Amino acid sequence: GQNIDQPTEMTATEGAIVQINCTYQTSGFNGLFWYQQHAGEAPTFLSYNVLDGLEEKGRFSSFLSRSKGYSYLLLKELQMKDSASYLCAVMDSNYQLIWGAGTKLIIKP
Amino acid sequence: TAGITQAPTSQILAAGRSMTLRCTQDMRHNAMYWYRQDLGLGLRLIHYSNTAGTTGKGEVPDGYSVSRANTDDFPLTLASAVPSQTSVYFCASSVSGTNNEQFFGPGTRLTVL
Numbered sequence: 282g283q284n285i286d287q288p289t290e291m292t293a294t295e296g297a298i299v300q301i302n303c304t305y306q307t308s309g310f311n312g313l314f315w316y317q318q319h320a321g322e323a324p325t326f327l328s329y330n331v332l333d334g335l336e337e338k339g340r341f342s343s344f345l346s347r348s349k350g351y352s353y354l355l356l357k358e359l360q361m362k363d364s365a366s367y368l369c370a371v372m373d374s375n376y377q378l379i380w381g382a383g384t385k386l387i388i389k390p
Numbered sequence: 391t392a393g394i395t396q397a398p399t400s401q402i403l404a405a406g407r408s409m410t411l412r413c414t415q416d417m418r419h420n421a422m423y424w425y426r427q428d429l430g431l432g433l434r435l436i437h438y439s440n441t442a443g444t445t446g447k448g449e450v451p452d453g454y455s456v457s458r459a460n461t462d463d464f465p466l467t468l469a470s471a472v473p474s475q476t477s478v479y480f481c482a483s484s485v486s487g488t489n490n491e492q493f494f495g496p497g498t499r500l501t502v503l
Contacts, residue, residue, distance in 0.1 A: 311488070
């Protein structure tokens with residue numbers, strides 16, 4: 282079966298750094314996506330990795346290791362507005378996205 | 391531009407009734423998707439369409455049907471609603487059905503009683 286695992290909830294302090302991990306087992310791999318979803322809102326795209334390594338985009342970075350079936354999203358200089366759920370999704374061999382349940386990130390002042 | 395719109399925003403529906411959730415995008419994207427999101431679960435794909443005139447089944451298609459008569463619209467129909475279809479429904483679109491980011495509509499919160 283196909284499976285995406287990520288922690289259910291994490292807490293971090295404003296101004297700090299947090300790393301959200303995602304491990305996956307899917308039938309095929311055509312890229313890994315990270316989305317942000319604020320409560321009651323739609324998911325919005327953050328990053329896409331298809332090759333191993335780190336992709337940096339401002340305060341957010343995403344890392345991929347295909348051999349380990351592993352990715353992480355790194356958020357730096359945390360702000361209160363970063364309080365949200367972060368969704369990991371893998372595109373399988375049929376180009377369908379398989380989604381994790383999301384990690385709820387709570388930022389404390 | 392509006393991007394993707396969905397209607398209604400929320401709905402309470404009696405079990406056994408039918409309902410169509412509407413989705414329209416103005417980005418001329420070829421691919422469109424319907425997902426449901428339930429607490430504690432990841433988004434699950436219901437149906438998708440890679441181009442106008444074609445549709446396909448996702449992970450949880452039973453009890454739902456779709457049509458794609460043109461590029462912009464992708465309605466989702468529940469023929470006879472059941473309480474287990476209580477969920478938040480998101481419509482999404484992407485440039486193509488391959489490895490492109492998906493853009494999501496605001497969602498429809500459906501409660502079936």
